Amino acid sequence: MKFRRSAAAALGTGATATATLLAVIGGSVPATAATPSPSASAALPDGLYGTGDPTYDGVWRQSLALLAQRTVGVWPARESVAWLAGQQCTDGSFAAFRADPAKVCDARTMVDTNSTGAAVQALAEIGGHEARVKKSVAWLKSIQNADGGWGYSPGGATDANSTSVVIGALAQAGETVPDVRRNGRSPFDALAKLALPCTGEDAGAFAFQPDTKGALVANADATAAAVLGMNGETLAVTRQGDAGSAPACDKVPADEPEQAGDNGAAWLARALAEDGHLTSALPGAEDQPDYGNTADAVVALSSAHLDDQAAVPLRWLEAHSADWAAQAGPAAYAQLVFAANAARDGDVHDFGGRDLVALLNATGPAPESTDETGTAGQSTDEDREDEKDKKDDGGGLSTVWAVGAGLLVGAIAGFVLIGRGRKRQRP
Incomplete structure (x- = not known):
């Protein structure tokens, strides 16, 4: 089954042409990029990963x-x-990029759920910044739609990708996802409405949103996201182990969102069976491989215990993704790390002869440490409060920590550690 993913389906209505090109070709921005934030300055900010203009994807690729x-x-x-x-x-939200973080966010600041959800996952994973994470979670809850889901922008129509990113953020922050409700409806209820029934060739797939006529059209990007969302997972998942053959599509009981996730994974397995990769198409252009969505599909298949089905696209990515990742930058390398780490036969240090970790590290500042057991001098919200108290009491901070505390007024946390297991949340 060859899947054609149009730019409109990938980004939704109202996205700019530039964002569309970045998302479909580069694969480095969320599935629903909005009108751009204020343009970035010529000089990239210190600490930012990548060398491209961060206007559309700064927070996303950093996270x-x-x-x-x-x-x-x-x-x-x-x-x-x-x-x-x-x-x-200050309200806990994030925009795709703010060129001047010192400027207070106002009604013209285009905050969004994808940037906020990704940042929550990243900051919560790094740890030590519960206050900031809590504030972002409160903001996400405050803009939950009446159907239980989220759109890209506050108040926007619910879509599968945004809802799934927020589910991952809530789960990583320690929220019980089924209990996060609006009008009695949970995020799982919202995703279930975007699942295609178990009939026809697209049985079990998910739509991004209903089309203009209210019909559901299968979308690989949305399906990969929804598989993780229905399982209460973040963008990074643990290796689950192989379950053998892909299950047949089965009717989804209201209290079993994981079945809908399994249905979506089975559809992805069929979509990948012909070519070993997903395909996207821009209006007026020839079809081309969709590297980012293929990597996301590997993660989704692995999360559903379908390692055998994930093996072929994983090998395809090993053989063909080098040029794409080098051009697309840090988010692309991160997607490949997620895929290689989640799949049974993946190796992040030998991915088609490439060390994905070294390549990712090279896109940003040199890491503090590669020792997983240490904190490598990372500061936390609590650290900075302690240092402030010492200063107030007459104790002097060293120059290093004074600068560090000033820089870290924002907090640390992080996306879900793929290698760290987390039980699925059920309603």
């Missing part, structure tokens, strides 16, 4: 990079964590 580093035992540079934390608005 994925930090999560991927923690997944493989790397403690990121403190300035890279500080940059991400410093992007947070």
Whole structure:
């Protein structure tokens, strides 16, 4: 089954042409990029990963990079964590990028759920910044739609990708996802409404959103996201072990969201069976491989215990993704790290002869440490409060810690550690 993913389906209506090109070709921005934030300055901020314009994906790519580093035992540079934390608005939300973090967020600041959800996952994983994570979670809860889900922008129509990113953020922050409800409806209820029935060739797939006529059209990007969402997982998951053949699509009971996730995974397995990769198409252009969505599909299949089905696309990525990742940058390397770490036969240090960890690290500041057992000098909210108390009491901070405390006014946390297991949440 060859899957054609159009730019409109990938990004939803209202996205700019530039964001569309970045998402479909580069694979480095969320599935629903909105109108751009204020343009970035010519000089990139200290601590930011990648060399491309961060206007559309600064927070997203930073969050994925930090999560991927923690997944493989790397403690990121403190300035890279500080940059991400410093992007947070006072109400807890995040925009795709704020060129001047010192400027207070206002009604013109285009905050979104994808950037906020990704940042929560990253900051919570790194740890030590519960206050900031709690504030972001409160903001996400405050804008939950009446159907239980989330759109890209506050108040926007629910879509599968945004809802799934937020589910991962809630789970990583310690929330009981089925209990996060609006009008009695949970995030799982919202995703269930976007699942195609168990009939026809697209049985079990998920739509991004209903189309203009209310019909559900299968979307690989949305399906990969929804598989994780229905299982209460973040963008990074643990190796689950192989369950053998892909299950047949089965009717989803209201109290078993995991069955809907299994249905979506079975559809992905069929979609990948022909070519070993997913395919995207831009209007007027020839079909081309969709590297980012293929990597996301590997993670989704592995999360559903379908390692045998994930093996072929994993091998395809090993053989063909080098140029794409080098061009797309840190988020692309992070997606490959997620895929290699989640799949049974993946190796992040030998991915088609490449060391994904070294390549990812090279896109940002040198890591503090590669020792997973230590904190590598990372500061936390509590650390800075203690240092402030000492200063108030007459104790002097060293120059290093004074600078570090000033930089880290934003906090640290992180995306889900792929190598760390987490039980699925059921309603």
